[in-house]
Amino acid sequence: MHLLIPAAGTGRRMGSHRNKLLLALRSQPILSWTLKAAEASHHISWIGIISQPIDWEDFKEILAQVQLTKPVEFIQGGSTRQESVYNGLQALPDDATRVLIHDGARCLATADLFDRCAEVLHDCTGLIAAVPVKDTIKVVDENGIITSTPDRRQLWAAQTPQGFDVKLLKQCHQTGISQGWEVTDDAALFEKCGLSVKIVEGEETNLKVTTPQDLAIAEFILTSRLGKK
């Protein structure tokens, strides 16, 4: 199974002056943790890191340190996540029929989650990892007034990995470009094209490191998982 890792962001919400994936989490760059999980997955056989050339030197150092046994390629990122994934899809090897896409910033995803998604992807053309929403969610208008309270039983928080049939996802991205759609994940393109996307139970700990608070929480989760050493 081929894996694309969008890693070309800037970390604006982190307030970081560099790519946030270079920030340390338990003394190792955030991206190292994502790569270690991908390395430990039984199903992933090829990794494409979608990233900006300015980060390539640092990312190469991370690769040297993590000592991946799987083939890795750098793919130039775009100015949005959507553009970055588009570039990643064009760079996939010809034999890639299914692809998993996993944010570099979701550095706590386990190898087990990658493997469960890869297994489900044999029998469907679109899936995402997601968890049921625990909060009561309010829909609010521009005046700050609640307009509705959706039934929580139908709400799931989207995560990555997200997995797709490569040919279909390429078509959806192409349609997205021609229609001017701007989306935050690939499942949204699939949905807008009328294609079905299956939910795979994600992991509560699979947070996206977006803000300094997330980094502190990730540190806590990793320390509980690995011990204090």
Ligand SMILES: Nc1ccn([C@@H]2O[C@H](COP(=O)(O)OP(=O)(O)OP(=O)(O)O)[C@@H](O)[C@H]2O)c(=O)n1
């Ligand atoms: N042009 C972009 C923007 C984002 N990403 C990647 O998409 C994932 C999810 O994006 P996000 O957490 O929003 O990362 P940033 O764009 O770095 O953060 P921010 O939006 O706060 O600037 C990250 O792994 C990020 O590196 C990407 O590959 N290309």
Ligand SMILES: C[C@](O)(CO)[C@H](O)COP(=O)(O)O
């Ligand atoms: C793909 C994603 O991680 C799913 O939760 C997310 O949509 C990435 O974009 P965001 O704008 O940082 O939420």
